Amino acid sequence: MPAFISDIHSNLEALTAVLADIDARGIQRVICLGDVIGYGPNPRECLDLIQQRCSDVILGNHDYATLYEPTRFNYGAEEAVFWTRAVLEADPDPAAVARRWEFIGSLDIRRVLDDTAFNGHRVLTVHGSPRRPVNEYLFPDDVFNTPVKITTAFERFHGVCFVGHTHLPGVFTGEPEFISPEDTDGVFRLTDEKVLINVGSVGQPRDRDPRACYVILEEGLIRFLRVEYDVQATMEKIRAIPELDDYLAVRLEDGR
Numbered sequence: 001m002p003a004f005i006s007d008i009h010s011n012l013e014a015l016t017a018v019l020a021d022i023d024a025r026g027i028q029r030v031i032c033l034g035d036v037i038g039y040g041p042n043p044r045e046c047l048d049l050i051q052q053r054c055s056d057v058i059l060g061n062h063d064y065a066t067l068y069e070p071t072r073f074n075y076g077a078e079e080a081v082f083w084t085r086a087v088l089e090a091d092p093d094p095a096a097v098a099r100r101w102e103f104i105g106s107l108d109i110r111r112v113l114d115d116t117a118f119n120g121h122r123v124l125t126v127h128g129s130p131r132r133p134v135n136e137y138l139f140p141d142d143v144f145n146t147p148v149k150i151t152t153a154f155e156r157f158h159g160v161c162f163v164g165h166t167h168l169p170g171v172f173t174g175e176p177e178f179i180s181p182e183d184t185d186g187v188f189r190l191t192d193e194k195v196l197i198n199v200g201s202v203g204q205p206r207d208r209d210p211r212a213c214y215v216i217l218e219e220g221l222i223r224f225l226r227v228e229y230d231v232q233a234t235m236e237k238i239r240a241i242p243e244l245d246d247y248l249a250v251r252l253e254d255g256r
Contacts, residue, residue, distance in 0.1 A: 001025075001027055001029075001216055001218055001219075002029040002031055002055075002216070002217050003022045003025075003027045003029070003214055003215070003216045004031050004125075004162050004197075004199045004214060004215045004216070004217065005018060005030060005031070005032050005033070005054075005199065005202050005214045005215075006032065006033035006034060006035065006127070006163075006164025006199050006200070006201060006202065006214075007033075007034070007035040007164045007167050007200075008035065008036050008037075008040075008046050008050065008201075008202045009035055009037065009038050009039040009040045009062065009201070009203040009204045010036070010037050010038065010039060010040030010041060010042050010043040010046050010084065010203065011039075011040040011041075011042070011046070011202065011203030011204065011212075011229075011234050011252075012040075012041075012042035012045045012046055012049075012234075013229045013230045013234045014202050014203045014212040014227075014229045014234065015046055015050075015202055015203065016049070016229075017212055017227050017228065017229035017230075018202050018212050018214050019049065019053060021214075021225065022214075025216070027216065029055050030053050030054045031054060031055060031056045031113070031162070032050050032054045032056070032057045032058065033058045033060070033126070033127050033162060033163065033165075033199060034057070034058045034059055034060025034061075034062075034107070034127035034164060034165075035061065035062045035063060035165070036050045036057070036060065037062055037066055037084050038062025038065070038066065038077065038080055038081060038084060039062070039077065039080050039203070039204060039244075039248050040080075040203055040204070040234065040238065040244075040248070041238050041240075041241055041244065043066075043084045043087055043088060044087065044088065044091060044096075046203075047088075047100050047103065047104070048100075051099075051100075051103050056113065056125065057103075057107055058107060058108060058109065058110070058125050058126060058127050058133075059104075059108065059109050059127060059133075059134060060127040060164070060165070061127065061134050061135040061165070062081065063104050063107065064134055065081045066081050066085050066104065067101070067104045067105060070082075072135075075245075076244075076247060076248065079243055079244070079245065080243070080244055080245070080248065083241065083243035083244060088100055088101070109126065109134050110124065110125065110126045110130075111124075111125050112124050112125075113125060121159045121190060122157075122158045122159030122160065123159060123160050123161075124160070124161040124162070125162050125163075126161065126162075127163065127164055127165050128164075128165045129153050129163060130153050130154075130156035130196075131152055135165075136153075136165075137165055137166050138153060138163065138165075138166065138172065138196070138198070139166055140170060140178040140180070142176075142178075143172070143175075143176040143178045150174075150176035150196075151174070151176060153172075153196060154172075154174045154194055154196065157194070157196075159194060160190065160194070160195055160196075160197065161194075161195075161196045161197070162196075162199055162215070163198050163199070164199055164200075164201065166198060166206070167200060167204055167205055167206035167207070168200065168206055168207050169181050169198055169199060169200030169201075169207060169215070169224050170197075170198055171188050171196070171197050171222065172195065172196040172198070173193065173194075173195055174193065174194055174195075180207075181224035186223060186224040186225070187221055187222070187223050187224075188221060188222040188224075189220060189221045189222075190220055190221060190222065197215065197222055199213070199214060199215040199224075200213030200214065200215070200224065201213055202214060204252065205255045206251075206255065207255060208255045209226060209255045210231055210252060210253060210255040211226040211227055211228055211229070211255075212228075212229055213225070213226055213227075214227070231252050231253055232253075234252060235249035235250075235252055235253060236249075238252075
């Protein structure tokens with residue numbers, strides 16, 4: 001029974017709360033869909049925890065931007081990338097600096113997981129979309145506004161695909177249709193039909209629910225889970241760092 005997490009965004013309080021919840025459920029395998037860093041105040045600690053705890057990790061656009069260059073980022077996101085890069089470089093332990101950069105640089109942009117561990121379902125993991133793994137957004141409204149984007153994404157995988165990136169949890173079907181966790185009491189049953197699952201965000205939810213979000217894959221079903229964490233502690237850390245925009249703190253409280 002694996003757990004899928006994504007978009008931690010250097011939020012240590014959220015990450016540790018989610019990992020504690022995963023441990024309490026006896027789950028051994030944790031898969032991260034990227035954006036370990038960016039936006040938040042604890043990039044070193046979050047990278048170290050993800051490296052220690054996750055069996056598979058995918059490269060996210062903020063991870064990529066920190067390693068290479070932030071492109072098409074707004075000012076606040078860009079400044080957070082530059083601050084994150086400086087913090088990683090400033091660690092007094094050269095071995096830790098090298099280990100973290102090597103870890104980010106080694107991340108795949110897509111990975112097909114061993115289907116024998118997933119009840120016969122072929123599982124693709126990416127950060128953004130099957131078509132553009134690092135940075136394409138698949139929004140719920142796309143099923144109405146740009147359905148061809150969803151149908152094209154479905155042409156690029158077989159079975160089940162897990163994504164993050166939008167911070168909006170839910171399930172896309174090939175019709176196309178978007179099913180939110182609220183529509184199914186947080187449980188979605190798998191069939192032979194292809195589905196694309198957005199696992200939501202651990203560290204910066206944007207669905208108006210400030211609780212951390214992640215997904216577990218049980219036998220024949222997907223379960224969306226929410227976890228309370230100390231939002232105020234993370235907000236205070238962000239506000240104490242001049243390079244991080246205060247909006248990055250405010251949005252955590254509102255879940256947006």
